[in-house]
Amino acid sequence: MPHSHSHSFHSHTDHHDNHHSHSHNTIAPTTRIVCTLIMVVAIVATPDAHWLTWLIYGCGIIVLLGMSQVDLFKLYQRFAVESIFVSVSVLGILFRDGEGIFWQWGFLKITLTGLLVFGSVLCKLGLTLVLMNLLTLTIPIPVLLQSLSILRVPPLLIAILGSMYRYLDLLVEEFTTMRRAAIARNLLAGKRWQRLVIGNMIGSLFIRTYDRGNRIHQSMVSRGYQGALPLPKSLKISWRDRLAFGFTILFAIVGQVAFYS
Amino acid sequence: MPQFLILNSAFLAMHIPDGFLSLPILGVTWISTIGLITISLKQVESDYQDRTVPLMGVCAAFIFAAQMINFPIPGGTSGHLLGGTLAGVLLGPWAGSLVMSVVFMVQGFVFQDGGITAMGANIFNMGLIGTFGGYYLFRTVRNLVGQGLRGIVVGTAIASWFSVVTASAIAAIQLAISGTVPLLIGMTAMVGWHVMIGVGEALVTVATVTFIWRSRPDLLYTSSKKMNSELLR
Numbered sequence: 471m472p473h474s475h476s477h478s479f480h481s482h483t484d485h486h487d488n489h490h491s492h493s494h495n496t497i498a499p500t501t502r503i504v505c506t507l508i509m510v511v512a513i514v515a516t517p518d519a520h521w522l523t524w525l526i527y528g529c530g531i532i533v534l535l536g537m538s539q540v541d542l543f544k545l546y547q548r549f550a551v552e553s554i555f556v557s558v559s560v561l562g563i564l565f566r567d568g569e570g571i572f573w574q575w576g577f578l579k580i581t582l583t584g585l586l587v588f589g590s591v592l593c594k595l596g597l598t599l600v601l602m603n604l605l606t607l608t609i610p611i612p613v614l615l616q617s618l619s620i621l622r623v624p625p626l627l628i629a630i631l632g633s634m635y636r637y638l639d640l641l642v643e644e645f646t647t648m649r650r651a652a653i654a655r656n657l658l659a660g661k662r663w664q665r666l667v668i669g670n671m672i673g674s675l676f677i678r679t680y681d682r683g684n685r686i687h688q689s690m691v692s693r694g695y696q697g698a699l700p701l702p703k704s705l706k707i708s709w710r711d712r713l714a715f716g717f718t719i720l721f722a723i724v725g726q727v728a729f730y731s
Numbered sequence: 732m733p734q735f736l737i738l739n740s741a742f743l744a745m746h747i748p749d750g751f752l753s754l755p756i757l758g759v760t761w762i763s764t765i766g767l768i769t770i771s772l773k774q775v776e777s778d779y780q781d782r783t784v785p786l787m788g789v790c791a792a793f794i795f796a797a798q799m800i801n802f803p804i805p806g807g808t809s810g811h812l813l814g815g816t817l818a819g820v821l822l823g824p825w826a827g828s829l830v831m832s833v834v835f836m837v838q839g840f841v842f843q844d845g846g847i848t849a850m851g852a853n854i855f856n857m858g859l860i861g862t863f864g865g866y867y868l869f870r871t872v873r874n875l876v877g878q879g880l881r882g883i884v885v886g887t888a889i890a891s892w893f894s895v896v897t898a899s900a901i902a903a904i905q906l907a908i909s910g911t912v913p914l915l916i917g918m919t920a921m922v923g924w925h926v927m928i929g930v931g932e933a934l935v936t937v938a939t940v941t942f943i944w945r946s947r948p949d950l951l952y953t954s955s956k957k958m959n960s961e962l963l964r
Contacts, residue, residue: 507847514749514757514848518910552843556748563911587911594750602843611841626772626783630833633788634795635841641789641796649800661803665931669938672797672812676821676939677947679793686785697781 499609499617501711505718506605512722513597519586524593526725531600540607548603556595564588611635637682645675746838747853747902749846753909760905761851767859768832774825787826791833794818798834804931813928815861815898816869816891817936821943823952824866831858852905856898865894870954883944883951884937891936892929899925 509527516523535542564584606614612632619628648671652658657667752760776783794814804810814834818827832854838844845853869890876882903917912920943950 510749510847514846515754548843591750591911595748598749598846598848599843602847606841606843614840624769624772626776627768627833629784630787630791630829631836633784634791634833634837637789637792638795638837641792642799645796645800665802665934666938668800668802669935670942672800672817672935673939673942673946675796676793676943677950679789680786680950683786683789684782686789687782690785691781695781697783 496710497714498706498708498711499613500620501707501714502605502609503614503617503621505714506601508718508722509601510598512725513594513601516590516594516726518590520726520729521589521593523725523729524597526728527597527721528593530721530725531597531604535600535604538604538608540604545600545603545607548607549599552599552603553596556599563591633686641675641679644678645671648675746835746845747849747856747905749848751846751909751911752849752852752905753911756905756909757848757851760855763859764832764851764854767828767854767863771825771829771832775829778823778826787830787833790818790822790826791830791837794830794834795837802931802935804927806927806930808927810928810931812935813857813861813895813898813932815857816865816887816894816932817939819862819866819952820869820887820890820936820940821950821952823954824863826952827866828858828862831862852902856902856905860901861894861898864897865890868893880941880944883940887937887940888933892933895929895932896922896925899928 509530513524513527535545564580609617612635615628615632615635618631619625649658652667652671658664775787779786794817797812797814797817799811801809801811815827815831818830821827822830835845835850835854835857839847839850839853869886871886872889873882873886876885899921900918903912903914903921906912906917907914940951
């Protein structure tokens, strides 16, 4: 998936320059994360072939998309790139063995079981992808990390995540530069040679990285860092947050119950 | 076998998306992953102290960058590094699996590469099995072969091949228990494919570790590193 990384890396870092949608900014990021996670779990937990449930959830997500005023084209772009990579694995399910042959062409056959599982996975995959993209498009990553600390994720882990996110761009760029240099010197021509050169490049990048980490640490210490991390801000829950939270749970349950009625 | 071709390129990075795994599998893998992360955070903090945040951060960014580069795999296709064993050999089992977990979290949360609910399973497969298992296999082989470069090369090669193949087999089992992909198809496709991916992984990991051993042997993880850092204080 290297291409998906490189492609989405830019599309993901770009959006920080743009203005975020303002409409549901009144609801705290923490609430939005919790509500998204509740919905993602509800979607994934839905048993196979409960189409009505996913239809209800899908309608809810469409309403949410409209309310969020998110750039639909940007969402579509990200969704398209991501779904190309997962669609290959979904197709594998379509041709699985099972009862009731639906369609056959030579050794390729689609069974009813295969079709059921395929459709179900497709629904779950599509809905969760849209929801997660909506979340990351409307919350800048630093705010997302801050919110995680309010949600009781260990502060040390969040600090590491933040530090990784900060240096990601730099290291990717450094690696791209090294690779370009190797190509310019015709070092990536032969196949066997190529693996050795890439191994050396990764090794060299690690040495630079480790030294860089120590330098960063020294500069942090020189600015007064003693290993203590800032404590998360206390959470203010407004009536909007409570309402959003309650509504999400209700909606998730209604979706599940609707199938049986 | 069509399934073989179709599933082939799908799980290259073994990032299982949302919707593929059933609730019991998600639960078990999440619980083990939270346990692994909690213990490794404690271990790493006592090993690296106030260097934890900058060092683990850049090392995670390093693994992420290293995963982006494509190289030819014997057999005609191309793939990229998964880096589990590499992280284990360079940073040790605890820091290595912590770094791999952080990579999976950022990939899942920020890039939607690998599902949110499946994150526990992804970290379990590559962090616990790939890195933790990879490191201890490396250490066992190295102790058997010898402490010099030969021990490192043989240990790294065997550990990185096995960790990739084992992680893919466990992913196939998880998919089968979830009822998504039958075991036989999953095993043939995933494991058959990762037998080749593993060869590429082993070759590149060996080249990387050899390079570091030749130029900066002090950066390779030794279990006595903890002692050194305590001496330095």
